[in-house]
Amino acid sequence: MFRPLVLAALLAFAVAPVAASAADKPTLTVYTYDAFAADWGPGPGLKQGFEKTCACTLDFVAADSSIGALRRVQLEGRTTRADIVLGLDTALAGTAEATGLFAPHGIDTTALKVPNGWSSPDFVPFDYGYFAFVYDKTKLADPPHSFKDLAGADGLTIVIEDPRSATPGLGLVLWIEAAYGDKAPSVWSGLAPHVVTVTPDWSSAYDLFLKGEADMVLSYTTSPAYHLVEEQNDRYAAAAFDEGHYLQVEIAGILQSSPHKDLAGKFLAYLVSPEAQALIPHTNWMYPVADGPVPDGFAGLVAPDPVLLLPDAEVAAHSGDWIAEALDALAGK
Amino acid sequence: MPLPANSRRLWPGALVAFAIAGLIAALLALIWSARGLGTAGPHPPDIAHLLRMTALQAGLTTGLSLVAGIVLAWALNRLRFAGRRTLVALLSASLVTPGIVVAIGVLAVWGRAGWINAGLAPFGLSTGPVFGLGGILYAHLLLDATYAAAVLLPRLDTLPATRLRLGRSLGLAPLRRFALIDWPALRPALPGLAAVIFLLAFTSFPIVLILGGGPANQTLEVAIYAAVRRDFDLGAAVALALVQLAACALLVLPTALFAPAAIATSAGRTAFWPEPRPFAALAIVLLALALFAFGLPLAAVLSALPAIAGLFGQPAFWQATVTSLAVATPSAFVTLVFAYLVASARTAAGSRLLKGLIAAPASAYLAVPGVTLALGFFLLARDLSIPVSTAAPLVLVLANTLLALPFALSILTPGLAALDRRHARTIAGLRLSVARRLWAIEAPALAREIGLVLAMGFCFSLGDLSVIALFGTEDFQTLPWLMNRAMGAYRSNDAAALAALLLLLSVAAFLALPPLAERAARARA
Numbered sequence: 001m002f003r004p005l006v007l008a009a010l011l012a013f014a015v016a017p018v019a020a021s022a023a024d025k026p027t028l029t030v031y032t033y034d035a036f037a038a039d040w041g042p043g044p045g046l047k048q049g050f051e052k053t054c055a056c057t058l059d060f061v062a063a064d065s066s067i068g069a070l071r072r073v074q075l076e077g078r079t080t081r082a083d084i085v086l087g088l089d090t091a092l093a094g095t096a097e098a099t100g101l102f103a104p105h106g107i108d109t110t111a112l113k114v115p116n117g118w119s120s121p122d123f124v125p126f127d128y129g130y131f132a133f134v135y136d137k138t139k140l141a142d143p144p145h146s147f148k149d150l151a152g153a154d155g156l157t158i159v160i161e162d163p164r165s166a167t168p169g170l171g172l173v174l175w176i177e178a179a180y181g182d183k184a185p186s187v188w189s190g191l192a193p194h195v196v197t198v199t200p201d202w203s204s205a206y207d208l209f210l211k212g213e214a215d216m217v218l219s220y221t222t223s224p225a226y227h228l229v230e231e232q233n234d235r236y237a238a239a240a241f242d243e244g245h246y247l248q249v250e251i252a253g254i255l256q257s258s259p260h261k262d263l264a265g266k267f268l269a270y271l272v273s274p275e276a277q278a279l280i281p282h283t284n285w286m287y288p289v290a291d292g293p294v295p296d297g298f299a300g301l302v303a304p305d306p307v308l309l310l311p312d313a314e315v316a317a318h319s320g321d322w323i324a325e326a327l328d329a330l331a332g333k
Numbered sequence: 334m335p336l337p338a339n340s341r342r343l344w345p346g347a348l349v350a351f352a353i354a355g356l357i358a359a360l361l362a363l364i365w366s367a368r369g370l371g372t373a374g375p376h377p378p379d380i381a382h383l384l385r386m387t388a389l390q391a392g393l394t395t396g397l398s399l400v401a402g403i404v405l406a407w408a409l410n411r412l413r414f415a416g417r418r419t420l421v422a423l424l425s426a427s428l429v430t431p432g433i434v435v436a437i438g439v440l441a442v443w444g445r446a447g448w449i450n451a452g453l454a455p456f457g458l459s460t461g462p463v464f465g466l467g468g469i470l471y472a473h474l475l476l477d478a479t480y481a482a483a484v485l486l487p488r489l490d491t492l493p494a495t496r497l498r499l500g501r502s503l504g505l506a507p508l509r510r511f512a513l514i515d516w517p518a519l520r521p522a523l524p525g526l527a528a529v530i531f532l533l534a535f536t537s538f539p540i541v542l543i544l545g546g547g548p549a550n551q552t553l554e555v556a557i558y559a560a561v562r563r564d565f566d567l568g569a570a571v572a573l574a575l576v577q578l579a580a581c582a583l584l585v586l587p588t589a590l591f592a593p594a595a596i597a598t599s600a601g602r603t604a605f606w607p608e609p610r611p612f613a614a615l616a617i618v619l620l621a622l623a624l625f626a627f628g629l630p631l632a633a634v635l636s637a638l639p640a641i642a643g644l645f646g647q648p649a650f651w652q653a654t655v656t657s658l659a660v661a662t663p664s665a666f667v668t669l670v671f672a673y674l675v676a677s678a679r680t681a682a683g684s685r686l687l688k689g690l691i692a693a694p695a696s697a698y699l700a701v702p703g704v705t706l707a708l709g710f711f712l713l714a715r716d717l718s719i720p721v722s723t724a725a726p727l728v729l730v731l732a733n734t735l736l737a738l739p740f741a742l743s744i745l746t747p748g749l750a751a752l753d754r755r756h757a758r759t760i761a762g763l764r765l766s767v768a769r770r771l772w773a774i775e776a777p778a779l780a781r782e783i784g785l786v787l788a789m790g791f792c793f794s795l796g797d798l799s800v801i802a803l804f805g806t807e808d809f810q811t812l813p814w815l816m817n818r819a820m821g822a823y824r825s826n827d828a829a830a831l832a833a834l835l836l837l838l839s840v841a842a843f844l845a846l847p848p849l850a851e852r853a854a855r856a857r858a
Contacts, residue, residue, distance in 0.1 A: 034817070034818045035818070038818055039647065039649060040824070061806055062805075062806065062818070064802050064805070064817065065562075067562065068562065068802075068803075071561075071562070071565055072803075074370050074565065075367075075370060075708075075711060075712065076715060077370070077715070079715060079718070157445075162542075162559075164559035164562075165558065165562055195546075195547055196462060196546065197464045197543065197544070197545070197546045197547060198545075198546070198547040198548065199542065199543060200539075200542045200558075203817075203820040203825075204543060204820065207820060207825045207828075208440070210825060211440065211441075211446055211825075212444070212445055212446025213444050213445050213446065214445075320564075327548045328548075330547045330548045330549070331547065331548040331549040332549055
């Protein structure tokens with residue numbers, strides 16, 4: 001009786017993924033976060049578009065997060081198959097640059113539409129968005145319009161992400177730091193009683209919010225567009241804050257170790273071309289960096305004023321301290 | 334009466350145990366030597382605070398789980414009803430339910446917008462927030478109290494009929510009966526059980542993160558996660574992992590040394606001695622309460638299953654299903670082999686010290702943080718120049734086999750030890766070889782336990798999230814990986830359906846494998 005089971009087990013093991021056969025064409029490997037590479041993300045469309053002209057195979061390898069993709073390259077060292085890391089953001093740019101793993105991209109990014117003119121010799125910006133608290137209009141008639149409002153709103157609950165593991169969580173730390181500087185710890189103390197929970201990643205936070213566990217969730221100004229366009233649902237909105245909103249620019253960089261730097265450069269140039277940028281808004285739900293059509297749902301979104309952004313070097317130097325302050329406030333210390 | 338040490342039974346298991354200890358040491362050493370790849374984080378976490386909070390939470394979880402587990406086992410032992418067998422199988426299944434699935438279920442029932450509050454709303458009532466220490470304890474109880482009941486119930490169900498007859502003829506009152514007959518059977522299992530539950534709670538991760546409500550309730554495991562994933566401070570990660578290992582070892586080693594193997598085996602029909610009416614009624618009420626508290630969240634998860642049909646059109650879904658089953662099936666068999674070898678070595682070992690030394694590495698694996706292990710395996714694969722896609726299935730099987738091992742041991746060891754006592758003379762007289770002994774005596778007598786161990790090994794790999802987080806790629810996707818990705822892409826309905834499917838597969842394994850193994854044994858006999 002056991003013998004057929006053992007056989008079945010061995011057979012099952014044998015059909016587990018078989019490596020794809022190598023082709024003559026070069027393969028360009030891009031490490032990115034999971035949602036970017038997913039069937040419903042920008043990955044498949046970009047692959048189709050780029051492979052039409054590049055005489056190569058474009059291969060997206062998904063890590064669980066963008067920082068996961070960077071860590072993976074660091075772990076793999078020189079043996080990495082990655083040519084490009086795509087999906088890091090401005091808050092991590094300083095850290096990523098300090099690893100010395102990235103090579104200059106040599107692409108002229110001056111024509112790209114990035115707020116505050118963010119640019120870097122090593123990284124090409126390919127989309128952007130702003131952190132914001134998202135709420136359900138049918139349940140919250142009078143949303144707060146500043147961190148002070150939020151702190152004073154009786155019984156208002158929010159769910160946020162852990163700054164140590166999720167980029168929006170880190171974004172909130174930088175947002176409050178950029179807006180309040182030295183007074184940031186007291187702002188955090190004001191927020192703490194409203195925080196129902198701190199999740200490890202953006203998706204669990206957003207999921208809790210959608211299930212009704214909190215009145216607001218830390219997300220992006222563009223989140224409501226997803227519901228509007230994909231679900232024809234106009235219940236959700238982002239609360240405009242008087243302090244302004246912190247900018248997140250998503251960036252991609254070529255690895256020093258890549259044997260295909262030219263090809264990698266061509267892909268980055270394609271990534272910021274109008275053709276590729278047209279895919280971004282309705283697959284990644286972020287703003288494109290090139291002119292082009294955006295879904296109707298983007299029209300009514302919150303326009304941040306002012307746009308907040310701290311210098312990369314300052315973020316890299318101090319984010320550890322700022323995170324510690326925020327966590328202490330949340331833990332009631 | 335211990336057997337004279339049988340070296341042919343002792344060595345294979347001892348080798349497995351020492352190989353595990355060596356593996357843990359090697360993985361930690363690899364990370365330590367790779368710390369140059371990372372950065373030195375500016376903020377060493379407050380270890381004393383973390384230890385205090387973690388120990389408090391784990392201590393409460395352990396105490397409550399044991400009490401609830403005993404109550405549940407008592408109630409089930411005193412009642413006979415249709416579906417009892419299924420319910421008992423479900424108790425063991427809840428242990429392997431991925432933490433994230435439990436958290437989803439708890440929120441669906443007790444959350445602000447959950448079933449309970451939806452029912453209370455018309456009356457202007459609501460429960461308090463589920464986040465915080467209370468939420469963590471509840472979710473842990475759901476997993477650990479049911480596990481405790483699954484371990485303890487067989488001890489009550491297999492009490493010798495003669496003992497029960499004697500007690501009955503003496504007219505023991507319910508409380509005296511518990512104290513004189515039940516408690517002595519339960520007590521030997523408690524230290525080992527407490528150690529396992531404490532370890533589970535101490536290293537709990539997704540539940541603490543999701544239901545904990547924030548940094549105030551965080552555990553060491555979370556700090557390790559942060560050190561590895563964000564700060565990439567590998568030195569700190571190893572240091573924290575060692576603190577966790579040391580704290581857990583302080584508890585595990587004594588229990589591994591002193592928790593004696595008990596008498597319970599599944600052989601023989603169970604005798605039934607019902608309680609007088611008021612106590613029978615109490616048992617029914619307690620069982621109903623437990624079913625309500627523990628069953629409802631799982632029912633809430635399962636209620637999302639119909640949405641799985643929406644995934645049938647996606648090739649990735651079928652690929653992930655095949656991969657998940659292809660990895661979980663060998664895990665089941667490898668777990669069984671390891672557990673059998675270690676359990677027989679432990680049984681064959683002459684001294685308590687040796688028994689403890691053999692069992693400790695298997696439990697120590699529980700104390701090593703999953704994120705650290707996955708990282709260690711990753712570095713190992715790199716140093717051996719094994720491509721990630723080749724290493725992924727092997728690591729997933731190995732890592733999860735080792736995670737399942739402590740539970741598999743707690744299932745298999747008591748039965749093996751009891752057989753040893755009962756058949757020591759026969760075996761010695763017949764000069765049975767190790768293989769004959771397994772085939773002729775142990776496999777038929779322990780068929781049900783073997784089925785449970787297979788289910789355990791199967792489910793741990795099936796639900797794995799920590800290895801796949803580092804090793805998952807486009808070419809190697811499993812169902813939990815797909816679930817995580819769906820959650821990360823506004824596809825929470827898909828994620829819920831996948832969670833339901835995972836739960837269903839786990840339950841099915843626990844319901845199907847033990848009777849299947851028993852039937853196989855009977856067919857051969």
